[in-house]
Amino acid sequence: MEGLLPKPLKIKFFTPGVIILCLLALNGLIFLAMRFIFGIGSVTNLNQQYPWGIWIAIDVATGVALAAGGFTTAALSHVMNREYYHVVVRPALLTAMLGYTFVALGVFIDIGRWYYIWHPLIMWNPNSALFEVGICVMIYLTVLYIEFIPIVTERFIGRVNLPGILSIFNKVLDKLLRLLDKTLSKVMFIFFIAGVVLSTLHQSSLGTLMIIAGSKMHPLWQTPILPLLFLLSAIAVGFPMVIFESLIASRSFKLEPEMPVLRRLGSLVPLLLFIYLSFKIGDMVIRGTYVYLAEINIHSVMFMIEIILGVVIPLRMFMSRAVLNSPLWLFIASTLVVFGVFINRLNNFVIAYHPPYSVSPYFPSFGEISVTVGLIALLVLLYRAFVMIFPIISIPENSSSPGTLTNPIH
Amino acid sequence: MNKINRRNFFKKAAAIASVAAVSTQNADSASTNILSDERMGVLVDTTVCIGCRHCEWACKEAHNIPAGQLDDYHDRSVFKKFRRPDETALTVVNEFENQKNKLSPIFVKAQCNHCDHPACVSACIVGAFSKFENGSVVWDGSKCIGCRYCMVACPFQVPTFEYNKAIEPRIMKCDFCIERTKQGMLPACVEICPMEVMTYGPRNEIIQLAKERISLYPNRYENYIYGEKEVGGTSWVYIGNKKMWEFGMPKLKLSPAPGVSESIQHGIFAYFVPPIALYSLLGGIMWLTKKRSDLEEE
Ligand code: SF4
Ligand code: SF4
Ligand code: SF4
Numbered sequence: 221m222e223g224l225l226p227k228p229l230k231i232k233f234f235t236p237g238v239i240i241l242c243l244l245a246l247n248g249l250i251f252l253a254m255r256f257i258f259g260i261g262s263v264t265n266l267n268q269q270y271p272w273g274i275w276i277a278i279d280v281a282t283g284v285a286l287a288a289g290g291f292t293t294a295a296l297s298h299v300m301n302r303e304y305y306h307v308v309v310r311p312a313l314l315t316a317m318l319g320y321t322f323v324a325l326g327v328f329i330d331i332g333r334w335y336y337i338w339h340p341l342i343m344w345n346p347n348s349a350l351f352e353v354g355i356c357v358m359i360y361l362t363v364l365y366i367e368f369i370p371i372v373t374e375r376f377i378g379r380v381n382l383p384g385i386l387s388i389f390n391k392v393l394d395k396l397l398r399l400l401d402k403t404l405s406k407v408m409f410i411f412f413i414a415g416v417v418l419s420t421l422h423q424s425s426l427g428t429l430m431i432i433a434g435s436k437m438h439p440l441w442q443t444p445i446l447p448l449l450f451l452l453s454a455i456a457v458g459f460p461m462v463i464f465e466s467l468i469a470s471r472s473f474k475l476e477p478e479m480p481v482l483r484r485l486g487s488l489v490p491l492l493l494f495i496y497l498s499f500k501i502g503d504m505v506i507r508g509t510y511v512y513l514a515e516i517n518i519h520s521v522m523f524m525i526e527i528i529l530g531v532v533i534p535l536r537m538f539m540s541r542a543v544l545n546s547p548l549w550l551f552i553a554s555t556l557v558v559f560g561v562f563i564n565r566l567n568n569f570v571i572a573y574h575p576p577y578s579v580s581p582y583f584p585s586f587g588e589i590s591v592t593v594g595l596i597a598l599l600v601l602l603y604r605a606f607v608m609i610f611p612i613i614s615i616p617e618n619s620s621s622p623g624t625l626t627n628p629i630h
Numbered sequence: 631m632n633k634i635n636r637r638n639f640f641k642k643a644a645a646i647a648s649v650a651a652v653s654t655q656n657a658d659s660a661s662t663n664i665l666s667d668e669r670m671g672v673l674v675d676t677t678v679c680i681g682c683r684h685c686e687w688a689c690k691e692a693h694n695i696p697a698g699q700l701d702d703y704h705d706r707s708v709f710k711k712f713r714r715p716d717e718t719a720l721t722v723v724n725e726f727e728n729q730k731n732k733l734s735p736i737f738v739k740a741q742c743n744h745c746d747h748p749a750c751v752s753a754c755i756v757g758a759f760s761k762f763e764n765g766s767v768v769w770d771g772s773k774c775i776g777c778r779y780c781m782v783a784c785p786f787q788v789p790t791f792e793y794n795k796a797i798e799p800r801i802m803k804c805d806f807c808i809e810r811t812k813q814g815m816l817p818a819c820v821e822i823c824p825m826e827v828m829t830y831g832p833r834n835e836i837i838q839l840a841k842e843r844i845s846l847y848p849n850r851y852e853n854y855i856y857g858e859k860e861v862g863g864t865s866w867v868y869i870g871n872k873k874m875w876e877f878g879m880p881k882l883k884l885s886p887a888p889g890v891s892e893s894i895q896h897g898i899f900a901y902f903v904p905p906i907a908l909y910s911l912l913g914g915i916m917w918l919t920k921k922r923s924d925l926e927e928e
Pocket of ligand 2: 753754755756757758759769773774775776777778779780781801
């Protein structure tokens with residue numbers, strides 16, 4: 221993999237796609253402003269029976285799951301020292317860092333008393349699964365920022381160039397950066413391991429969340445092994461998410477897809493998906509919940525979509541050589557896994573939830589959807605800005621000018 | 631004398647001890663969860679309620695919620711719609727058809743049941759809910775962050791949220807009139823009820839009373855005390871001429887609602903052993919693989 225060095229990309233920020241993203245983000249921000257001025261009720265369809273909607277199911281729960289690529293690649297590359305995968309570590313780290321930042325933002329938006337978001341730091345309830353998720357996510361976010369520092373120092377060491385009067389600090393700042401870089405490189409392994417441990421903890425605790433809802437949750441999903449299922453599915457979605465993003469990025473930045481690495485990552489997916497699937501099916505058989513699949517309703521249909529489309533089909537696809545060798549098929553297979561986990565989280569937090577006394581089922585309002593879409597758009601825009609500023613994406617050294625697409629995705 | 635539930639006490643002690651090294655945990659910040667033998671309870675006898683809704687009015691008066699005129703509560707048209715307690719009414723009365731005698735409908739009052747093992751207390755991220763010695767489960771607005779997890783957790787779907795407030799939205803639910811009972815007064819609804827539908831007293835005596843009534847008038851009552859065992863028992867219990875789930879109440883398991891999730895939580899975090907073990911394991915793997923790849927490079 222010599223000759224592949226991460227560099228800031230020299231591309232134009234604005235493209236027609238980027239402008240659409242900006243508009244979506246703006247639309248979301250308008251509804252967000254309404255939420256903060258008039259209250260949650262003015263924007264969402266939430267009510268006394270349905271306290272959690274898509275802001276929790278998508279922005280928070282799916283966000284956490286899809287950012288799992290950060291810890292699975294870190295485990296592979298740093299903990300197991302598989303140098304080979306280094307090219308995907310930085311993009312995955314950036315996704316995790318931005319992803320978790322937006323998860324925190326999602327929580328901030330959804331909670332009624334956002335200005336008390338720091339309360340869990342000093343007011344502890346160790347019995348609460350949500351408390352554990354909250355604390356772990358906060359610490360993990362800090363760890364991710366620390367893991368990102370070397371990328372910042374790499375970018376700026378020897379290049380500190382503050383404008384005007386501030387330039388007298390250039391030397392000092394440069395020294396500081398070098399010091400930071402040196403210290404960090406000695407202790408970074410602590411954070412790499414901590415990141416993996418913290419991820420394991422909160423990915424699973426996110427599954428514990430709905431257990432306390434007991435019989436309010438449809439039996440197809442309500443099981444004491446929910447935390448395990450959440451953890452296993454997060455581990456399984458990590459690599460497909462990295463592949464998914466990497467292919468989109470190379471398409472969008474007109475780079476050649478990192479097929480050799482992606483192929484090898486892809487070949488690890490079937491085993492992970494299989495472990496998840498066997499627990500999911502085993503749980504269903506042991507609890508006898510397959511009886512609910514006999515009736516056709518939203519639950520059985522959503523459950524089947526989640527399992528067949530989101531797990532079984534991609535599992536088979538990732539086992540095929542032809543799929544692993546084709547960027548397009550690899551992209552489709554990865555998208556299916558990502559979609560499957562997204563549907564699973566939606567099912568767990570929204571579809572399966574059946575509170576007593578609900579008058580009508582919850583369906584997200586236009587405002588809720590706008591905010592969620594807006595946040596995702598903002599995330600993508602930030603990602604684009606980051607890869608232009610920081611050395612994230614590896615560019616083959618010989619094709620020095622990005623923009624020369626020698627082998628487009630067919 | 632209040633007896634702290636031993637299991638809970640040890641759990642808390644363990645949790646606090648294990649984090650003491652990391653931070654100076656302030657014991658006050660953990661929520662209270664006392665299951666006292668002397669806890670109070672209320673028996674609601676749905677066979678005597680006439681649906682006058684005076685209890686609704688008194689409840690609002692006692693909790694600084696705009697209550698309006700008592701006379702307005704005689705309007706029977708509200709019974710056309712099934713209602714639930716919400717952020718503007720912490721207790722509501724609903725009308726149900728009486729299958730045994732169509733001419734005299736059944737009225738059932740609903741509010742927080744003040745569980746013995748409250749899901750809301752277990753779930754709340756910051757411990758804003760506490761169960762006190764007298765049995766009441768009370769929300770503390772100075773802690774709450776408004777995450778609404780308590781609403782997800784409560785098996786009776788009781789806590790409600792002020793969705794239309796941008797600042798300081800509150801979780802609203804019956805607090806067992808804790809401010810009144812502290813001063814030796816009865817809960818507002820119990821006091822005002824003209825039919826003495828509700829009997830306030832130590833919970834074990836309340837259960838005894840319910841059993842006596844049922845055995846004295848076996849024709850009048852269905853032999854079932856709703857809340858005696860539901861989700862591990864509740865402070866408020868109901869009797870009537872049918873089982874309560876015929877009157878809109880959820881049919882629930884008898885095991886405490888927080889049981890499973892708490893044991894998982896404590897399993898994952900038992901004295902912080904599993905996380906630390908995982909950390910060491912990963913550290914070991916890292917060290918070994920590093921050595922190997924270094925050797926390969928040499
Ligand atoms: S009924 Fe609900 S709100 Fe009331 S104590 Fe039980 S769990 Fe808490
Ligand atoms: S809304 Fe408030 S009381 Fe309810 S769980 Fe969240 S912090 Fe606790
Ligand atoms: S005040 Fe008593 S009789 Fe009147 S509705 Fe309430 S519980 Fe029934």
